Amino acid sequence: MDKMVGGESMEAVKGSGISFRYEWDGSAPFVLDGLSIAIEKGQFVAILGPNGCGKSTLAKHLNALLPLQSGSLTVAGLDVREEKQVWELRRLCGMVFQNPENQFVSSVVEEDVAFGLENYDTPPNEIPGRVSRALEQVGMTGFEKRSPHLLSGGQKQRIALAGVLAMEPELIVFDEATAMLDPVGREEILECMKILAQRGKTVIMITHYVEEAVEADRVILMNRGTILADGKPQEVLTSRELLEQCGLSVPMPVQLYDDLAKLGIRLGHCPLTKEELVEELCQLN
Amino acid sequence: MNDILKGRYIPGDSFLHRRNGTAKLLAFFMILAAVLTTDSVPGYLLIAAVSAAAAAMSEMRPTKTLGQVRHLRLFFLMLFLMNAFFYEDGQAGGLVLWSWGIVHLSVPGMIQGTHVVLRILFLMVFCNVLIRTTPPVQITTAIETLIAPLRLIRVPTAEVAMILSVALQFIPVFAQEADLIKKAQTARGAKFESERLRDRAASVVPLLVPIFLSAFRRADDLATAMEARGYGHRQTNGRGRSQRAAVQLPDVCLFLFSCLFFLVQAAR
Numbered sequence: 001m002d003k004m005v006g007g008e009s010m011e012a013v014k015g016s017g018i019s020f021r022y023e024w025d026g027s028a029p030f031v032l033d034g035l036s037i038a039i040e041k042g043q044f045v046a047i048l049g050p051n052g053c054g055k056s057t058l059a060k061h062l063n064a065l066l067p068l069q070s071g072s073l074t075v076a077g078l079d080v081r082e083e084k085q086v087w088e089l090r091r092l093c094g095m096v097f098q099n100p101e102n103q104f105v106s107s108v109v110e111e112d113v114a115f116g117l118e119n120y121d122t123p124p125n126e127i128p129g130r131v132s133r134a135l136e137q138v139g140m141t142g143f144e145k146r147s148p149h150l151l152s153g154g155q156k157q158r159i160a161l162a163g164v165l166a167m168e169p170e171l172i173v174f175d176e177a178t179a180m181l182d183p184v185g186r187e188e189i190l191e192c193m194k195i196l197a198q199r200g201k202t203v204i205m206i207t208h209y210v211e212e213a214v215e216a217d218r219v220i221l222m223n224r225g226t227i228l229a230d231g232k233p234q235e236v237l238t239s240r241e242l243l244e245q246c247g248l249s250v251p252m253p254v255q256l257y258d259d260l261a262k263l264g265i266r267l268g269h270c271p272l273t274k275e276e277l278v279e280e281l282c283q284l285n
Numbered sequence: 286m287n288d289i290l291k292g293r294y295i296p297g298d299s300f301l302h303r304r305n306g307t308a309k310l311l312a313f314f315m316i317l318a319a320v321l322t323t324d325s326v327p328g329y330l331l332i333a334a335v336s337a338a339a340a341a342m343s344e345m346r347p348t349k350t351l352g353q354v355r356h357l358r359l360f361f362l363m364l365f366l367m368n369a370f371f372y373e374d375g376q377a378g379g380l381v382l383w384s385w386g387i388v389h390l391s392v393p394g395m396i397q398g399t400h401v402v403l404r405i406l407f408l409m410v411f412c413n414v415l416i417r418t419t420p421p422v423q424i425t426t427a428i429e430t431l432i433a434p435l436r437l438i439r440v441p442t443a444e445v446a447m448i449l450s451v452a453l454q455f456i457p458v459f460a461q462e463a464d465l466i467k468k469a470q471t472a473r474g475a476k477f478e479s480e481r482l483r484d485r486a487a488s489v490v491p492l493l494v495p496i497f498l499s500a501f502r503r504a505d506d507l508a509t510a511m512e513a514r515g516y517g518h519r520q521t522n523g524r525g526r527s528q529r530a531a532v533q534l535p536d537v538c539l540f541l542f543s544c545l546f547f548l549v550q551a552a553r
Contacts, residue, residue: 063513087518095513102506105447105516107294107454111422119515145296149457163514 012171012202013039013062017071019225020057031057033225034071039204041170044197046205046213046233049222050247055206058222059175062204063093076170091120094164096177100156101149109135109159110144116167134166135159138192154185161192171202178212190215210237210251214272221246238270253277293457295417299344300535306423307430308536313415315543319550320407324400328553329407335546336410343418354409361402368398425450451507458503459496466495 016036021028031054039045049055060066061073064080076092078085097103106112113131122130135141138158143151148159157177164172174193178186190212197203197217205216213219219236221229223246229236236242240250240258249255253271257280260267267284271277296302301309320332340347354361371387372394380392415424429446436442467477470491476484511517 060509065509065513087515090513090515090518095510097506097510097513099506101458102503103510104454105451105507105511106422107457108296108420108422111420115511115516116514119518147293149454149461160510167514 010040011038011074012041012043013037013073013075013204015061015071015073018058018061018068018073019070020054020061020066021069030225032061035222035226036071037220037227039171039202041202042197042200044193044203044205044215044217045220046207046216046218047220047222048207048210048213048236048248050208053222053246054225055208055222056175059095059173059204059206062171062173063090063095065095087120091116091167092170093173094167094169094171095173095175096157096161096164098176098179100153100160100180103160103163104148104156107147107149108144109140109146109148112148112159113163113166116163120167130166130168131162134162137165137195138162152185153181154188157181157185157189158192161189165196169201171204172196173204173206175206176208177205178207178209186212208248210243210248213237214251233272234270237272293416294420296420297344297418299342299418301339301343301414301418303535304418304539305532305536306419306427308532308540309415309419310424310427310431312539312543313411315540315547316411317408319543319547320404320411322547322551323404323553325553328550329403331546331550332407336407336414339411339414343414345414345417349413349417351410351413354406361406364405365395365398365402368401369394372397421450421453425453455503459500462499463492463496466492 015038018032018035018037019030020032021030033054035054035058037058047055047058057066061068061080062075064086068080073080075089078089078092080086080089104112105115110128110131113134114127117127117130132141132144135144138161140155140158140162143155143159148156151159161172161177174189178189181189193203193205194215203216205212207213214233214237216233219229219231219233220227221236221242228246229239229242237251238254240254243250250258251272253274253276256277257267257270265284267280269280271280316335323329323332337347340349370390372389372391381389382392383390419427425446428449429442432440432442432445467475470488471477475488475491477488
């Protein structure tokens with residue numbers, strides 16, 4: 001199976017014509033409406049959209065937590081429709097959810113991180129090594145014996161991420177993984193995403209925070225079950241029209257860039273982050 | 286909330302921490318039997334000595350082994366009084382100090398009450414030592430090992446152990462949540478601290494509904510997260526193998542000692 005994964009294509013996710021509705025009686029609206037998507041291996045992609053636009057539903061299709069009703073979808077080289085491959089698919093496509101507390105199955109960190117490994121019958125002598133490597137990757141070495149419930153939000157989410165990393169997945173989906181965290185926790189998780197992307201993992205961040213999407217290499221903007229825009233953050237997140245169509249607002253630096261333009265003050269180029277904004281402002285004189 | 290956390294596993298490297306979970310659980314059952322058969326002063330002294338030894342072996346201060354006992358003082362008092370006033374031997378020959386209708390304050394009743402209180406007190410001590418020195422996963426693995434023969438009659442033992450483990454670790458989460466909901470409702474005028482029993486009972490109902498709703502939501506989330514991490518892939522028997530200590534000579538000694546303790550107490 002691994003050979004098949006490694007050999008075929010450069011695409012981590014390839015789907016077309018994906019439609020989905022929660023009640024399949026024809027009356028419920030389409031949550032995903034003929035959506036097509038392709039994500040290359042090693043990309044750091046943000047799927048951005050307002051609540052209810054179908055982004056989490058799409059995420060749950062990636063590791064077959066929801067059945068594909070129509071269209072086709074291949075993730076890590078595996079067809080999500082193939083029931084026999086479903087468990088291998090879930091190993092290769094890890095997922096971190098919104099509420100870290102609802103992801104823990106054990107009250108000791110190392111046992112929780114080992115949960116997935118045990119489900120896949122990993123030899124017991126390999127487990128401690130993989131658990132400590134996973135904890136090291138998220139900067140939580142030394143917390144092995146602690147109780148996840150007594151950690152901070154960001155630390156909890158990093159433990160949940162370690163549980164996913166221990167299974168050595170090819171792509172990792174963060175399904176609004178920062179939504180319940182304080183600013184420090186959000187920063188910690190974003191940092192983890194960036195590090196994973198640098199190490200060559202495919203990272204898919206599902207979010208409704210425009211400021212977070214800025215960090216990705218590519219932004220897919222979703223609205224009402226379809227893809228509205230797809231491109232570099234600089235292209236998508238500077239478009240007030242597109243974002244407002246989805247009920248989102250442009251990032252603060254873009255807002256300021258526009259306001260300054262109205263006053264006749266032109267910056268070199270439209271900044272996306274506060275750092276870029278400061279740099280542009282410093283170059284004004 | 287913190288009180289609930291106090292009764293949980295505390296990581297450590299004491300003699301009891303290092304013991305095999307199954308051996309500890311079996312020893313606990315034997316000690317439990319020994320405590321329940323005790324009814325004499327030397328017997329209780331011996332139990333006190335054994336509980337002190339257990340505290341020493343788990344590197345806990347003896348007072349810590351009592352855990353949340355002080356919160357249950359009213360329960361112990363009620364237990365004692367119920368026995369003192371309603372013990373049947375009071376009517377049959379024992380010294381009755383005071384009588385009114387069906388209520389008899391008798392010396393045998395008071396003795397029985399003391400027995401019951403002491404036994405439960407010691408059981409709590411040993412239970413605390415077990416819980417504080419054994420990670421939940423080891424307890425569930427031990428239970429799984431002990432009920433393994435039931436697999437022959439198709440009882441899903443691994444699932445039963447998993448359910449126990451998840452239930453155990455969600456207790457503090459719900460305690461925290463209950464606390465939060467309680468505060469939110471107090472802020473809106475609910476009377477949890479009222480002197481009147483009726484008010485207090487009535488205030489529990491609006492607390493139960495959100496907690497139940499949240500429990501279902503959390504259960505759903507957890508099930509999804511577990512499935513995403515491969516739970517249900519195949520039957521995983523013997524979870525926690527990587528951390529499970531192999532059975533060693535001290536484990537066997539611990540179990541044999543608990544058997545001996547039971548025999549001594551039973552023979553008394």
